[in-house]
Amino acid sequence: PKEIFLKDYKMPDYYFDTVDLRFSLGEEKTIVSSKITVFPRIEGSSPLVLDGHDVKLVSICVNGKEVKEGEYLLDSRHLTLLSPPSGTFALEIVNEIHPEQNTSLEGLYKSSGNFCTQCEAEGFRKITFYQDRPDIMAKYTCRIEADKSLYPVLLSNGNLIEQGDLEGGRHYALWEDPFKKPCYLFALVAGQLESRDDKFITRSGREVSLRIWTPAQDVPKTAHAMYSLKAAMKWDEDVFGLEYDLDLFNIVAVPDFNMGAMENKSLNIFNSKLVLASPETATDADYAAILGVIGHEYFHNWTGNRVTCRDWFQLSLKEGLTVFRDQEFSSDLGSRTVKRIADVSKLRNYQFPQDAGPMAHPVRPHSYIKVRNHFLFLLSLLKFLSYGQLLHRQVGAEVVRMYKTLLGSQGFRKGMDLYFKRHDGQAVTCEDFFAAMRDANDADFANFLQWYSQAGTPLVKVTSSYDPKARTFSLKFCQEVPPTPGQPVKEPMFIPVALGLLDSTGKDIPLSSVYHDGTLQSVSSNDQPVYTTVLRVTKKEEEFVFSDISERPVPSLLRGYSSPIRLESDLTDSDLSFLLAHDSDEFNRWEAGQLLARKLMLSLVADFQQNKPLVLNPNFVHGLRSILGDSSLDKEFVAKTMTLPGEGEIMDMMGVADPDAVHSVRTFIRKQLAQELKAELLSTVEKNRRSEEYVFDHPNMARRALKNIALVYLASLPEYTELALQEYRTATNMTDQFAALAAIAQNPGKTRDDVLADFYSKWQHDFLVVNKWFALQAMSDIPGNVENVKSLLDHPAFDLRNPNKVYSLIGGFCGSPVNFHAKDGSGYKFLGEIVLQLDKLNPQVASRMVSAFSRWRRYDETRQNHAKAQLERIMSTNGLSENVFEIASKSLA
């Protein structure tokens, strides 16, 4: 496989102006013909190189004349026209493809009998010969012809301009997309589908038809998706002034999809999991994911489609920005603090570990083998997946968030407006976005661009001192970016640190002035008191001094998590407890609780490793007791604060990761807390139980979250199995039912087996619910669970060709520290075998699975040997895909 470098970017020699596609869809083959208007960037006849993969050439014509053999070159990946005519010319290609045999789910393929496409990043080359790169933007028409009874619905991008019947029971539809687009946004769907229809009136008064397509029986489950779409359209108008630009917006849900969803122009294609929901079958987490992903794909219409990426190194230009936009959307519709906590946890559990390992790469990589591995799928809610590299765009979103932190909402909006003014209809780079933000605000961004090019998570150490005589409080910052593969030496980064200072009663101290390197920097420009200020930390070492501080304050550092770093401070446990109780920044209250929990867990892990008895610090129990009893707090915030840091997060902080010790400690704390807080937990369950109709809104979700976490704690004690069973039986929605099932499933035994069997028999007709059932069992910490997972592979509901099922069962298993990392190597061996089987069917999915091995060096020698043996076994297999090759080889390097 070939490595591709950012620095080698070259503008194309030829551009495409219009593209007219015709598809004749069939059961044994599909014929594609494309007619492209080509024009040279500069005159002079260089060869025109087209990409093509698994496409069979039938004929090729230039300006109506057939191009003969010898005038072109054809190999397994390219079609090269040796001497194209000068000036603009018409290129006509006819080729044959086999969607019915395509298990990679890229290009044109079949899902449950329907045709659909996935072109990002490089799937269009599996449909026809093309310059498959995002800086080729053209206007498309698409004519689809197919059997009318098998495929009554024919969809593509843009507007439907003609349709009709043909001989032999066939029919056709002609679509025209008035906007220029790169080919990765092309889409086609043909099948037996029905739609939920609605409309949206834009702020300028245009009516947009909205249609969500699924198989007929699922249409009732699309109400929440439709609500989400309309909310997103409104939000983008209100917050960014961005209006939808066509008269039709289609969403199609398909059961076989490698990722979450795809933002094809006006024809979004979604994994069914992120469209279909009903209170009985979907959890609050599913509802929230649907809202976020529908928003995300819709927001791409401007950030990604109208303005796209020049090349795939610029992926963050659209993904970082669009993830940021969907995060803001979900925050505005729900709770900002809770959303921030969820996003930061994701960053810490998946992204930081990756950035500390062999797969580390910057927001904008310098080279890649197969671009698609750098992408993410919206796993927000497929929580059981821990494939760090897939979530890399989270850091991209943090980078965008920092612009906003530095510029404020209005400054950020000015930057966005300028970005669209300058670049609408173009394929651009991360520097273009940076320049728009800078120029619109006349801002000094110092070394901010390092965020795009340096990999690794900066470590910032803060020490504080108070001088009572001078009434000054000083903070010294010292930053370090760890070496990563290919980047041994790093430059300092520009780190915005939002902070406040608390007085001894827990109130924010008004900040009047701060000195930096001896010069006065005023904090407030008018008379309004300032309680949170943003320090610009840009050097390896520097000091900030606050004046007029009349008592030693407790600093609340990095409020709202203002930059994606690791922070170490000299805050004591009692400072942290104080912040947990008083900080006006809710995110930092949670953070203080997490810091305490992490410290506690690490020290218990050390005790466990030395065979000392485990004892839970009473202060910790006391802190959680007061949070649990504080009815003034948001209930979901309380639920989040009650949730212990993940095992991955703790392992990440250890010299040698010890999954058994971390797991035992976390289980110990959970049971101990359950014992000590029994009464409070019980009353939490009682008070927050409701049987009325399911409502998706923040107060109701928060209430369910709190009740369910209390139940999980309680059910870790066998005496509360009965309570959990009762909750399971009386639940009126999937959120409560599944939480009760998970609570019961903690403890091996007959009750667990019976309830799991009962759940399956209830829900066997619903594949999305069955996937939850697979995931729950796969993630289990029950000893020797690998055998159970192996037998589930043979379960009639399992199918290795369906990505969602693989993510549930195999991905879920890899997320279980004790069983995946079993010391006898059984978990690794299992994964090695599966990866090889999967790679033959679907390389993208296989490469996601193999990445579970990428941090094998973090473990002890025995585990290392087992994992390495599997990676070597994979590498020595003939015919490995590029996707799996990249991950496996980088892991071994």
Ligand code: B3K
């Ligand atoms: N843009 C796509 C991700 C593409 C991944 C391609 N392998 C969907 C999204 O960003 O939500």
Ligand code: ZN
């Ligand atoms: Zn996206």
